[in-house]
Amino acid sequence: MTVVSSSLVGFANYLVPLMIGARDMAFPRLNAAAFWMVPVSGALLMASFLVPGGPAQAGWWSYPPVSIQNPTGNLINGEFIWLLAVAVSGVSSIMGAVNFVTTVVKMRAPGMGFFRMPLFVWAVFSAQIIQLFGLPALTAGAIMLLFDLSVGTAFFNPANGGNLVLSLSSILRCKNGIVSTLT
Structure with a gap:
């Protein structure tokens, strides 16, 4: 998925x-x-397979409390590196997305309204808004899961007063946007 999205963003x-008559992107x-x-x-994603304890073991959504368990006892484990890759x-x-939206809104050629833009620009613009x-x-x-793993905070750890509903809420908000972007 990273290769496909990177190549599409490169074309865009x-x-x-x-297509909009700008010299370059806004920023x-x-x-x-x-x-x-x-x-x-x-590179971080690939490195997560090489650290002691193996790759992330909490699945691709990394649901807590499974993702905040550290069976190896090492600070740097596959889950930590994987979460760092997701955050980056x-x-x-x-x-x-900020760059694309700013470019489309502020750098269109004089006389080119929103409804005169090509369909490809609309597709990129709407996908970036969803993102x-x-x-x-x-x-x-x-980032909060990274802090739970490394610093010892308790955002998602119910044993220390954390809230699992908070993690599910953030995951479901993102999931709906990703599904809309990909389909």
Whole structure:
């Protein structure tokens, strides 16, 4: 999924400014930072298979309380690295979405209204809006799980006063946005 979405975003990154008459994306440095976070996220994801204890063992949604268990006792385990990769990927996608939305809203050619934009630009614009609504919840949930694993906070650990409903709420908010984006 990462390879497909990265290639589609690459095409959109090239085509959207051309189609709306802009010289470049609104924030070129933000664009570069978001781009270079993708290989970092991929490397972290692959590295999660190589650490002691193996890859993440809590499934692809990483539901607590399974995801906050640490059977190896090591701080750096597969679950931790996987959650770090999800958080980096989420931040990268949010940065890219802000850049796309700003570019489409503020950098259209004079005389090009929203209803005169090409359909491809509309597709990219609407997908990025959906990402802006869905991904912050997933990214925040991944960061809170990282804190539960590393620092010892109790966002999702019911034994220490955490709330499992909070994690399910953040996961379901993101899941609906992702399903809408992919279909």
